[in-house]
Amino acid sequence: MSGSVEIRRSTVLDAPIETVWQILRDFNGHESWHPAVTASRIEERDAADSVGAVRCFRLVDGAYVREQLLALSDRETSFAYCILEAPMQLRNYVASVRLRSVTSDDTCLWEWRATFDPPVSEREKLKRFVTQDIIEAGFQAVRTLLSGENNIRTREATVAPPASIAASLDAVAIVLTRHGGPEVLEMQRLLAPAPGRGEARIRQTAIGVNFVDVYCRRGSFDLVTPPGVLGMEAAGIVESVGPGVSNVKPGDRIGYACAPPGAYTSVRTMRSDLLVRLPDFLSEEEAAALLLKGMTASFLLHDVYAVKRGDTVLVHASAGGVGQLLCRWAKALGATVIGTTSSAAKAEHATRAGCDHVILYARGDFADAVMRLTGGRGADVVYDAVGKDTFEGSIRALAPRGHLVSFGQASGDVGAYSIDRLATRSVTLSRPNYGHYTDTTEKVKTQADRLFAALSAGLVIADRPRLYPLAEAAAAHADLDNRSTTGALVLIP
Amino acid sequence: MARVYSSTVVAAPATTVWGVVRDFNGLPNWTKFVVESRIEQNMEADRVGCVRNFRLNDGGRIRERLLALSDYDMYCTYSILESPMGVENYVATLRLIPITDDDQTFIEWTADFEATPDREDKLIEDIGRNLFAAGLAALKSRFAR
Numbered sequence: 001m002s003g004s005v006e007i008r009r010s011t012v013l014d015a016p017i018e019t020v021w022q023i024l025r026d027f028n029g030h031e032s033w034h035p036a037v038t039a040s041r042i043e044e045r046d047a048a049d050s051v052g053a054v055r056c057f058r059l060v061d062g063a064y065v066r067e068q069l070l071a072l073s074d075r076e077t078s079f080a081y082c083i084l085e086a087p088m089q090l091r092n093y094v095a096s097v098r099l100r101s102v103t104s105d106d107t108c109l110w111e112w113r114a115t116f117d118p119p120v121s122e123r124e125k126l127k128r129f130v131t132q133d134i135i136e137a138g139f140q141a142v143r144t145l146l147s148g149e150n151n152i153r154t155r156e157a158t159v160a161p162p163a164s165i166a167a168s169l170d171a172v173a174i175v176l177t178r179h180g181g182p183e184v185l186e187m188q189r190l191l192a193p194a195p196g197r198g199e200a201r202i203r204q205t206a207i208g209v210n211f212v213d214v215y216c217r218r219g220s221f222d223l224v225t226p227p228g229v230l231g232m233e234a235a236g237i238v239e240s241v242g243p244g245v246s247n248v249k250p251g252d253r254i255g256y257a258c259a260p261p262g263a264y265t266s267v268r269t270m271r272s273d274l275l276v277r278l279p280d281f282l283s284e285e286e287a288a289a290l291l292l293k294g295m296t297a298s299f300l301l302h303d304v305y306a307v308k309r310g311d312t313v314l315v316h317a318s319a320g321g322v323g324q325l326l327c328r329w330a331k332a333l334g335a336t337v338i339g340t341t342s343s344a345a346k347a348e349h350a351t352r353a354g355c356d357h358v359i360l361y362a363r364g365d366f367a368d369a370v371m372r373l374t375g376g377r378g379a380d381v382v383y384d385a386v387g388k389d390t391f392e393g394s395i396r397a398l399a400p401r402g403h404l405v406s407f408g409q410a411s412g413d414v415g416a417y418s419i420d421r422l423a424t425r426s427v428t429l430s431r432p433n434y435g436h437y438t439d440t441t442e443k444v445k446t447q448a449d450r451l452f453a454a455l456s457a458g459l460v461i462a463d464r465p466r467l468y469p470l471a472e473a474a475a476a477h478a479d480l481d482n483r484s485t486t487g488a489l490v491l492i493p
Numbered sequence: 494m495a496r497v498y499s500s501t502v503v504a505a506p507a508t509t510v511w512g513v514v515r516d517f518n519g520l521p522n523w524t525k526f527v528v529e530s531r532i533e534q535n536m537e538a539d540r541v542g543c544v545r546n547f548r549l550n551d552g553g554r555i556r557e558r559l560l561a562l563s564d565y566d567m568y569c570t571y572s573i574l575e576s577p578m579g580v581e582n583y584v585a586t587l588r589l590i591p592i593t594d595d596d597q598t599f600i601e602w603t604a605d606f607e608a609t610p611d612r613e614d615k616l617i618e619d620i621g622r623n624l625f626a627a628g629l630a631a632l633k634s635r636f637a638r
Contacts, residue, residue, distance in 0.1 A: 011594035012502055100590070100601060104501035104629060109590060109599045139594065 004092075005118055007131050010111040011139045015146045017101040017108040021077045023142060024097060024110075027069050028055050033141045036060055036133055041194075044243050054084065056240070056250060063087040064251040070094070083116075085249075088126060091117045110139065168193050169201065169239070172493065173265035174473040178226045179219030182477040185230075187470075192267035195242035200272035202254065206288035207263050208233030209468075209476050209489040211410075216261060217477060224261050231263025233292045235284035238275070245272045247441055253278045257292035258438060264473055266493035273441045276448040282455065282462060289465035289488035292434075295447040296407070297325040297460070299437040301333065302450065304430050305381045305403045309334030314370055314379040314397055315355070316386045317410065319346035321488055324353035325460055326383050331356075332459035335380075338373060340366050340390075349486065367396035378402060378425070388412035395427055403428045465490040494582075495613050499625035500601035505636035507591035507598040511567050513632070514587060514600075517545055517559050523635060524628040526550050544574065553577040560584070567591075573606075578616060580606040600629055 013020055023033060028048040031040035040057035042048050043066075048055075053069045066084040073079070078098035083090050093116035100109040112135045118126045168191035175188045195201045213230045215221040224230055235255035238248050248254055256263075258274040278287050300322075301307045313330045317323045318339025331337045331354035339355035341347045347358040359369045370379055378399035384390050387409025394404050404427055406414070422429060438444050454460045465488040468476040476489045503510050513523055518538035520527035530547035532538050533556075538545070544558050553576070561570040568588035573580060583606035590599040602625040608616050 008591075009593045010590060010599070012592055012597075012599065100500060100599065101498070102500050102502055102599065103498065104626065104633070107502075109500075109502075109592065111590060136594075 003117070004115055005123065005127055005130075006113070006115045007127065007135065008111070008113045009131060009135045009139070010109060011143075012102060013108045013110055013139075013143055013146060015108060016106050017077060017099050019146070020108045020110065020142065021074075021099055023145065024099065025049065025072070025074070025079070027053060027072070027079070027081070030055075030138075031057060033145050034134075034138050035141050036137060039239075041240060058250070062251065064249065071096075088129065089119050089122050090126060090130070110142075112138070169267045171265050171267035172470065173229050174231075174470060174491075176217060176224055176226045176228050176230055179217065182217075182474040182481065184217065184226075185474045185477060187473075190229075190265065192265070192269045195240055195245075195269050195272075197243045198245060198271055198273065199242040199269055200245055200248055200254075200275060201239045201241070201267065201269045202234075202236045202275075203239045203267055204234045204236035204263070204265065204493055206235045206284040207231055207265075207470065207491040207493065208257070208288040208292060208465075209473070209480060209491060210292055211480065213261075213264075214477060214480055223259065229262045229264050231265075232259060232261055233257040233288060234263040234268070235278060235287040235291070236268075239267070241272060248272055248275050248277060253284065255284070255287035255291045257295060258444070259435060264470065264491065266470065274438070274444050276444055279452045279456065282452065285465055285467065285490050285492070286462040288490045290451075290462045291448070293321045293325055293488070294451040294455075294460065294462075295438055295444070296322055296434060297329055298447045298450045298454075300326065300383060300405060300407060300432065301329055303437060304405050304407075304432045307333045307335050307381065311335040311380040312338065312374055312377070312399070314338045314340070314382040314394070316340050316382070316384045316390050316394070318353065318355055318358065319349035319486070320385075322385065323383075324349065328354040329454060329460050330354075332454070338370060338379065346486075365393065366390075367393040370397040374399070381405060383407065385409070386411050387414055391417070395421065395425060398425045398427055401426045401428070403430065405430045405432065407432055463487050467492050495606055495608060495617055497604040497606075497617050497621040497625060498601065499621055499629055500599065501626075501629040501633050502592065503598045503600055503629075503633050503636045504638040505598060506596050507567060507589050510598045510600065510632065510636065511564070511589050513635075514589070515539070515562070515564065515567075515569065517543065517562070517569065517571070520545075520547055520628075523632055524624075525631055526624060526627060545571075578619070579612060580608050580616060582607045600632065602629060 026048050028040050028042045031037045036059050038058045040055050043054040046053040056066045058064055065086045067081045068084050069081050071080040080096040083093040095114040098111045114130050171190045171192045173190045174185050177184050177186050216224045216230050238250050238252045240250050254275040255278050256275050307330050313335040315323050315326045318327050319341045327337050337355050338357045339350040340359045341350050350358045357373050359366045379397050381403045382394040384394045384406050385408030389411035391414045468491050470491045470493040516538055518530050518532050520530050526549055527547050528550050533544040533546050536543040546556050548554050555576040556574040557571045559571050570586045573583040585604035587602050
C-alpha cells in the first residue's frame with residue numbers, strides 16, 4: 001500500500017467544448033468557480049497563460065497552496081500543473097486536465113488526472129481529498145456554473161481582464177487630518193495596493209497604540225504629515241507577498257513594530273523585512289501590545305547594557321509599560337531591581353512587576369534613597385525615559401563606572417549638560433535609538449527571538465491589553481492623553 | 494493534412510465497450526458499413542502489425558494495418574494500406590475513455606490523412622459522417638439503456 005497514487009476522474013458537461021475551455025483555461029480563474037478556493041493570484045505579475053506561471057491561492061480552511069503551470073495547449077484543450085507548496089503531504093503532485101469534444105451532441109468530456117506520492121499513513125485520506133474535494137467538487141461546480149446562462153455571462157465578464165485579479169484591496173484606516181487633539185483622527189476608506197517587490201500585504205487584526213502616536217498626532221514628532229496614517233505597531237495575517245520576499249509567506253501570523261508610521265488600518269501593504277512571525281502561544285492582540293515595548297526592553301537589557309547576576313538596576317517610571325518589562329526581565333536576569341514611581345498605587349504595579357525596592361519621587365531625593373538601599377555604592381545601570389526631571393539624579397544614583405541609559409524624555413529635554421560632570425562617577429552614557437537596534441531582518445529577529453524565548457520561559461509576561469474598535473481610535477488617544485488607563489491599548493479593525 | 498474527428502458517449506462501462514471494439518477483425522459486428530472482414534495471413538486480431546481486409550457495403554475493399562493496441566489506455570491505431578477513397582498517409586485512432594462520474598464511456602475516432610485539395614472536404618464529410626459518426630451511433634444505440 002505504498003508508492004504513487006494515480007487518480008483519474010472524468011465527466012461529461014452539457015456545454016460546447018469552447019465554453020468549458022474558456023472557463024478552465026484561465027489558470028487563475030479557479031477562485032471564481034472552485035468551491036475549495038477562496039483567493040488566487042498569479043505571482044510575479046505573469047499572465048495566467050504563461051507556462052511557468054505560479055498561482056498562489058488560499059483554500060477555504062485558510063491554508064495556502066502554490067501551483068505552477070507546466071503545460072498549456074489550446075490545440076489539445078489541456079493543461080498540466082504541479083504543486084510547489086501545500087499544507088497537505090501531496091509530494092510530487094502533478095495533475096492534468098483535458099477537454100475533448102463530444103461531437104454527437106456538442107457536449108464535452110472533462111478528464112482530470114492527478115498523481116502524487118503520499119505517506120502511507122495518509123494515503124487513503126489524501127486520495128479521498130483529491131478525488132472528492134478537489135476533482136469531483138470542481139466538476140460539480142462548473143456543471144452548476146454552466147446550468148445558469150446568467151452565471152456564464154457574469155463569469156465571462158470577470159475573467160476578461162486577468163490583470164484585475166492582483167488588484168488593490170479595500171481598507172478602512174484612521175487618518176490624521178491635521179495636527180491636534182484626538183478629534184483630528186478620522187475614519188476613511190483607503191486602498192491597500194498589491195504588494196510590490198520586497199513588500200507584503202497584511203490583513204491586520206490588532207494595532208498597538210503608543211505614546212509615539214500621540215506625539216505624531218500633536219505634531220511634536222515630525223513623522224506623519226497630514227493627511228497621513230499613524231501607528232508603528234500591529235499584528236495580523238500575511239495576505240500576499242510581492243517578488244523577492246522570503247522571510248514571510250501568505251498565511252503567516254506576523255507582527256511588527258517599526259517605522260514608517262501607517263499601522264492604523266485594516267489592510268496594510270509595507271516592506272516585509274521587518275515583519276516577525278509570531279509564536280503560537282502569543283495572540284495577535286498581545287503581540288500588538290507587546291512588540292514595541294518588548295523589543296525595546298530586549299535591547300536595553302542585553303545590547304545597550306548587558307545586565308548580569310548581582311547587578312543593581314534602577315528603573316524610572318517602573319509602573320509604565322516598558323518600565324514593568326524592564327523590572328521583571330532584569331529581576332529574571334538575577335539583578336536587584338529598584339524602581340521609581342510617582343504614586344503609591346503605581347508602586348504596587350512596580351512591586352508586582354518584580355521590583356525589590358520602590359522609591360516614590362515625592363518622598364525625597366531618589367538618588368539618596370538608592371545610595372541608602374545599596375549601602376552607599378549606587379546602581380550599576382539606570383534606565384531613564386523620564387529625562388529632564390531625573391537626569392541629574394540618575395547620575396548621582398550610579399555606582400562608579402556605572403551606565404546611564406537615557407531612552408526617552410517624558411518630562412522634557414535634558415538640555416545643555418557639561419560632560420565633565422560624568423567624571424564624578426566615570427559614567428558611561430547611552431542615548432539609544434530604537435531604529436538602530438531593529439532596522440534589519442536580522443536585528444529584528446534577534447530581538448524578537450529573545451523576547452519570545454523570555455515570554456515562553458515566563459521571564460516576561462504579555463499583559464492583556466485594553467481593546468478599542470479601530471473606529472474608536474480617537475477615544476483611545478483621549479484615554480492616553482489624560483492618562484486614565486494603565487496597560488497597553490490595542491485597536492481592533 | 495486533413496483531420497476527421499468524431500466522438501460520442503455510450504451508456505455502458507468502458508471495459509464492456511472495449512470488449513466489443515478491441516477486436517480488430519470485428520467491424521462487421523458493430524458497424525453497418527462493413528459487411529465482412531478477415532485478418533490476413535491467419536494472424537491473431539490483436540497481434541500488432543496484423544492487416545485486416547474488409548469489404549464495405551458499397552462493395553469497396555479496404556486493407557488496414559494495426560499499428561498500436563492498448564488494453565491499458567483502451568485505444569487502437571491503424572493505417573490504410575489500400576482503399577478506393579484516394580487517401581494518403583491515413584492514420585486513425587479509436588479511443589475509449591471511462592467517464593468515472595456515471596460509469597459510461599466516451600469514444601472518439603480520429604483520422605489524419607492527405608488527399609488532393611479538391612477532394613479533401615468531400616472525404617472529411619464521407620469519413621466523418623458516413624463511417625465514424627455512423628459507427629459510433631450504432632455503438633451508442635447498441636448500448637442504449
